[in-house]
Amino acid sequence: MEENSMQEILKKAEVLIEALPYIQRFNRKIIVVKYGGSAMVDEELKQSVIQDVTLLKLVGFKPIIVHGGGKEISKWVAKAGMEPEFINGLRKTDAPTMEIAEMVLGKVNKSLVQMVEKLGVNAVGISGKDGGLLKVNKKLSNGQDIGYVGEVKEVNPKILYDLLEKDFLPIICPVGLDDNYDTYNINADDAACAIARAVQAEKLAFLTDIEGVYKDPDDKSTLISELKISDAHKLIKDGYIGGGMLPKLNNCIDAIENGVSRVHILDGRIAHCLLLEIFTNRGIGTAILGDAEEKFYHE
Amino acid sequence: MEENSMQEILKKAEVLIEALPYIQRFNRKIIVVKYGGSAMVDEELKQSVIQDVTLLKLVGFKPIIVHGGGKEISKWVAKAGMEPEFINGLRKTDAPTMEIAEMVLGKVNKSLVQMVEKLGVNAVGISGKDGGLLKVNKKLSNGQDIGYVGEVKEVNPKILYDLLEKDFLPIICPVGLDDNYDTYNINADDAACAIARAVQAEKLAFLTDIEGVYKDPDDKSTLISELKISDAHKLIKDGYIGGGMLPKLNNCIDAIENGVSRVHILDGRIAHCLLLEIFTNRGIGTAILGDAEEKFYHE
Amino acid sequence: MEENSMQEILKKAEVLIEALPYIQRFNRKIIVVKYGGSAMVDEELKQSVIQDVTLLKLVGFKPIIVHGGGKEISKWVAKAGMEPEFINGLRKTDAPTMEIAEMVLGKVNKSLVQMVEKLGVNAVGISGKDGGLLKVNKKLSNGQDIGYVGEVKEVNPKILYDLLEKDFLPIICPVGLDDNYDTYNINADDAACAIARAVQAEKLAFLTDIEGVYKDPDDKSTLISELKISDAHKLIKDGYIGGGMLPKLNNCIDAIENGVSRVHILDGRIAHCLLLEIFTNRGIGTAILGDAEEKFYHE
Amino acid sequence: MEENSMQEILKKAEVLIEALPYIQRFNRKIIVVKYGGSAMVDEELKQSVIQDVTLLKLVGFKPIIVHGGGKEISKWVAKAGMEPEFINGLRKTDAPTMEIAEMVLGKVNKSLVQMVEKLGVNAVGISGKDGGLLKVNKKLSNGQDIGYVGEVKEVNPKILYDLLEKDFLPIICPVGLDDNYDTYNINADDAACAIARAVQAEKLAFLTDIEGVYKDPDDKSTLISELKISDAHKLIKDGYIGGGMLPKLNNCIDAIENGVSRVHILDGRIAHCLLLEIFTNRGIGTAILGDAEEKFYHE
Amino acid sequence: MEENSMQEILKKAEVLIEALPYIQRFNRKIIVVKYGGSAMVDEELKQSVIQDVTLLKLVGFKPIIVHGGGKEISKWVAKAGMEPEFINGLRKTDAPTMEIAEMVLGKVNKSLVQMVEKLGVNAVGISGKDGGLLKVNKKLSNGQDIGYVGEVKEVNPKILYDLLEKDFLPIICPVGLDDNYDTYNINADDAACAIARAVQAEKLAFLTDIEGVYKDPDDKSTLISELKISDAHKLIKDGYIGGGMLPKLNNCIDAIENGVSRVHILDGRIAHCLLLEIFTNRGIGTAILGDAEEKFYHE
């Protein structure tokens, strides 16, 4: 064997060995991955996310994917010749819209199953209807009815424990039933957060289209790599957090305060961001954690 | 209590007691129900099928539903402004058609889950992609490529056994993957038959839009209530069976010859046909069974 | 199929479907049936009770039968040429009487096993001696020794859980052992009540020779179909309840106050009274329940 | 501690140590004990048998007792004022006789349970009706109907495995059901033999009122301590075996030829004969074993 | 059989029967045996200890052996030409001494495994390193560093439960790891006590070279056969206990106060002392027990 190639493969071994403490630390732990944004559009990124989650499964973690429908829903609503209606800036989800949304989410769901199966791991794609996983209440927008938009009222995690026990990778689309057994759409971030709480996940990772949380969104140098709960509350109170980041950060806080050990806001535009976050001593994006939590990486 | 009402409720008790030997006979046995036709269109019939299957589950049977998409697929293909193309009378399933078919089947699948959940039983809706359930080969029509139409090559029933063990009612839509992990549509009758064989079902019941098998389709008095395998072969050979009934009867024969104890062609237009077939000593439709099989009911 | 017969079998289906919510509600719940009175004498009623319990077993309930010896004991005591002796109106159970009582109860016990086995369900007949099920103290009658009459001191339900787990129907005769391991007879109502408490049964049903609890026993129109615990206490306090009903009602109260969800005093002279009570929306006899209990049927 | 008492207790230790290889050899093995004869009459012998079996249970064996009713049945038949009728020297078992026989066997059964429970081990007393344990055919005597006398047609050992798994000591009385679910009496030796075969017992021990098998019954010095199968056949063929010993020896041969490792004919009149046979290197009575069987003790 | 030998074997039976209540009482209970002293030197005593423990295992107890290295360590240290160094009368355990100590303990460990295996029982010899069983802190002697001498900081009993569940007899040598994963020697008495606490043993028995605890060590007539905890504290406080007995008695007290039911100081110089203590109604040595503990034997 030549000198050069030998050195190269030795470097490979080092990378694997570097992963050892992380594999050990998260062995048999549940990791909920909210999958959405660009990482659902770009085919290469899609492939990298699925590879990452599959690898996590194979090395002994118990990942659960919660995904949204991204831009596909709008595309199909348009295709069906329907006119979108907005209330307070939120799309009104009437029955026909809900029908299309569920169809599109189902299609996305099965396409993810397909990609995981192709990598040799058994996945099962379900919605919040299956096994009574997600029970919802109607969600109002400033007191106004915006249709079949639900907020999670109760999670029945039995089906998730059953699938994990039988060695499947659960892939979930955020659709649930209310007390009348009517179908409701759920915000995927909210669903992921509720599920992570219900199964007391070790980690909850959001794949987003931003680098992480900034103190000043206009100044990229203010990216926060680690954020304690009390500091997160303070950032919000002081008005530093706005736009789409506010509900996301609230979800993070909610998860941490209800038993999830650590939440990550990752930049889904970076290939293998999930793997890098978990397996290297160089964190990606922003980690949110309890005030008393020991620092494990991100040094 | 008045005399009349007392007699009436005593009659009710008799009906329940009459069901006793059937409940006992099929306790913990797997029953695959192919659900399609009118019974998928009429809301009342739909409700009656779901009630029947749910009752079977609750009294100790292990039902599995395999369903088609019925007329919904055509409706949505049209909605999307696509022009259907036919080859040898069969619809060509190109990629966009397959995409819509999968979406519609997914929608139907979840709506059935929803109905079962509403009756208080936990269901899980899957396609043949989940857990690698259905592996297919491309199916040609007289040697011609008709697109993403597959024939079942292999059934991996692990996910079904897992779901049954965990007390779920599996509801399956007939979509599968080929060796390249591409998506294919499967005829629901074929899928039901392959699944019944794979799990060695006690019964396979087809809900159809006919009363059963006739010796002479034009003469309703020639309805056959019980058909031994050898007689079925003879009927086909002698040309009595034609049209849509031929492939269906071939599926029945295939199932019986591969370990399924009994196959039923039921008239799905009769409410609770499934329950009546199983729980009363008056058979509905045509039962196909092995030549050596003892007669149990239908006398 | 003729119109008439078709309508008839559709009615049958409706009866089965009507049972669905009850089957679902009591699935895997323990139901203790105190079997005695006329229902143990009349052959047809006997058959109907055994059919009912067997059906409950088959559709997923976990019934346990506790039976007395009825008039058989007196018959055999007389046959053996023994003179009955009474103290305060209670039969004195000396050693020879106890010996015969145990033999007769054993005979009745195995005859019930036999009937259940004949219906294709596996039963095991035990007494309170087996597996140390029933431990007793000597029971005095107004301070006087009346022989081998015991009151339940302790129930060791392990054998019941074991038999239920292994899918047997336990049939129990009310004989127990005291601390010296001597044999004692136990009142069957008391034994049923103690067992129902020990296994935290969902239901305890007494098959009796009356229609239920009356406010005024002489006025059949005063039958009480549903009795809250506090009302039961009041009825007793106000002196409405007398005779054999008093200890029975006290047993009912005791059971409800110790974790049994609902107790039924059924008219065992009505065929299939057990089935009708459980599977129809028309209650039979008197149901005793906690004050805070939601009404489920009997409307 | 004094010298003498010290030596005495050291002797005790030696006895326990001497038992070690036997305990090890039969650990978790099933031993069927046919209990009858004098050992069922004399109170002290009764106690010694129960102590022996209980000890076997506690040190890890899996004993099963099969008992007869001995002289008790005759006593109670007489008590009931019934006249015994004999056909070919065999008692005719008409329905009333069967009823009394079952009652008496049940009484004996529970008294054995009682004794075992008193020693702190959990026993369950069953008959061949429970769990469908013993299915019988009517047995004729020289072609003549002698009533409810059955021969074992089929053993369903599920209940025995279940009770052993749950750590109970099963005690069985030899009553069974025919295909019409009618009650039949079974010879206890035959029942013990059939059960030992069905559970593939390691040992089957008959407690009898003789010292063992003699070559010449009139010459006590001809007691055979170990008998190979081929020799047993020869003894029978040569006419050495007669009277009650013939069916017993045939049972022994039947057991050995169908998978039971060793059968013992023990003298039940010797206290603790069972323990001595199993735990000491000095055999008691006659051991019947396969021709190829290695000698383990009896040297 | 001759009269004399018959009487002799009947005596044997009595010894076995005498053991019955003790076998029953300790069935499936964990018994930790600290094995050391003369019983590890004399070959015959060694054999008797191993026979005793093996018998305990076979009759259903769950024994665990913790052993020291006795005089073997000194012998091998000398063999290696090393000069022992003492601090405050305690041997300084430098790295080379620790290395030899571990080797010798390992040798002793496997020789015990070997003896148990020879008696037909499966043993597994482990040290406190295996499965992370024993975690230690460095132990100082009057504040002075005496090398690799550890005191137990934490017991992780998983490996013991696993081995017991799989029916092995665990044999443990008292070596553990500190937080840096360095090897430390542990006093065998301390290790046995910590392990007995961790597994909540029913009994902890020390095999010693003395008869038991004396009120006055110089007066053998003052041997205490049963010592309540409060009396043990008093004996220590009043200065009756000195020398090597003090730490041993403190260990006993510690065990009793932390959940071990009874501790025995046995004279390991008596063959089968363990068996005699457990299986006869004549206690050996001193039993230490809680103040509220009922007296079971030693009367």
Place this chain on the structure above:
Amino acid sequence: MEENSMQEILKKAEVLIEALPYIQRFNRKIIVVKYGGSAMVDEELKQSVIQDVTLLKLVGFKPIIVHGGGKEISKWVAKAGMEPEFINGLRKTDAPTMEIAEMVLGKVNKSLVQMVEKLGVNAVGISGKDGGLLKVNKKLSNGQDIGYVGEVKEVNPKILYDLLEKDFLPIICPVGLDDNYDTYNINADDAACAIARAVQAEKLAFLTDIEGVYKDPDDKSTLISELKISDAHKLIKDGYIGGGMLPKLNNCIDAIENGVSRVHILDGRIAHCLLLEIFTNRGIGTAILGDAEEKFYHE
């Protein structure tokens, strides 16, 4: 994040992803590693082997280590002042030598346990005595007695399956017992081979001090990277294989012919050779495999 470091960590992700198919392929498969030679001497190599095996464990493989004592045995034999004696070039293992060998192997065994525990994985170090794992016959050298040198006669893998089930990493030193329960030394290669056969390992890997098998040992360019069984036989027959390689290659052949899927002769002097062999598409050393085996890597 800077461009350079970003590229670097992306490379890391690729290495992890590259491992995915191998992790999937060997998931839950048993891999026996014969650990010896230089890799046991050099501290850094030692660390790398333990890291590799621990990583294999963590990512779902089931590794088992079999180790020798290397040069340590000779060192300690010398230390004890003993004179080595050789017969036909083989060391004579008399009783004192065996005693030292066992002590040294025990020390090495526990030091490996220690290293694995330090990496956070639970290991159990056993010898062939524990649980009766290795039974041996005396091995002669050209018919001459060379002392306590054994060849494996029987492997009882129960303890290995138990430890693997309980998630421990078994570490085995090659000492066994003969039928008299005397201690014997076993060649570590032979022990590893026998164990791999007994557990039907997926892989058996020998860590050696050579690069692999050469066609011409003097010409390093003739290294064989993949060797089919038939070619291995031919190489031996044609006299290409000599010295220490001959018994090793015979072991490889023996393993393959008895159910082990693949055997590897690895160069233990390369850090992480085990990891590189398994996780990269560049094989290390020589792989021996069945003739019909599909090529999986080494292209």
